[in-house]
Amino acid sequence: MTSRVMMISPAISPALREARFDDGSPLDATGAARARSAAGSLRAAERTLVSPTPxxxxxxxxxxxxxxxxxxxxxxxxxxxxxxxLADVSAEAPDAVALWLADPTAAPHGGESVLRLCERVTVWLDEVAQLSGRTVAVVEPEVVRAAAVRAVGAPESAFWRIDVPPLNAIEFSGRAGRWNVTFGRPLGHDEGTTH
Known part of the structure; x- marks a missing residue:
């Protein structure tokens, strides 16, 4: 059975515009309008999953x-x-930020390491792969990065090398634990078009 999971990154929010670590802020007016204009551009899916952030x-x-x-x-x-x-944190604790960006096992902020996120997302992706039909998941950019790293077998150090723009669709398809990745396309474009 081939599994298909389309991950959609959220539209732009004030935190993203300000290069600020997400603090639960909602979309800004531009992001919300862009998302509304893309409504209807996706093929139907058997299920839609959503990260719990606003x-x-x-x-x-x-x-x-x-x-x-x-x-x-x-x-x-x-x-x-x-x-x-990131600028404020880098000015205050440059060594901590450098460690965090270089070492996927580091969590100097007291939160979660990149490695732990990749492990968590891998478990979730394996569970979704067992479901029949197509899945659409609106998820944070870090979830997309973690899934992409694991899908292509890259080391976790590649996590920061993957850009995930707002309101983009990234398609994962595969079977038997092996995934292929079709990297981003802005929503609102024809789903059959790849870039």
Whole structure:
């Protein structure tokens, strides 16, 4: 059985515009409008899963997935850095930020390491792979990165080398624990088009 999981990154929020670690802020007006304009551009799926953050829930709703009840993984827990800008944290604790970006096992912020996130997302992706039909998941960019790292067999150190723009679709397809990845396309474009 071939599994298909389309992951959609949330539309833009104030935290993303300000290069701030997510603090639960909602979408901004531009992000919400862009998501609404992409509604209807996705093929039907047997299920839609959504990360519990406000920006993922609001993106899913704007895309027309109001009846979603299943939950997808949360993003990376950045502990004490939540709500702060990377620039502020880097100025205050440059060694901690350097360690965090270089070592996937490090969690100097008191939250979760990149390695732990990758492990958590792998378990979830393996569970979704057992479901029949197509799955759409509106998830945090870090979840997409973690899934991509594991799907292509890259080391966790590659996590920071994957850019996930707002409101993009990334398709994972595979069988028997082996995944292929079709990297991002902005929503609203024809689903048959690849870039």
């Amino acid at each position: 920006r993922c829930r609001e993106t899913a709703s704007a895309l027309g997935f109001d009846d979603t009840v299943e939950t997808a993984p949360t993003g990376l827990d950045v502990g004490g850095w939540r709500g702060r800008t």
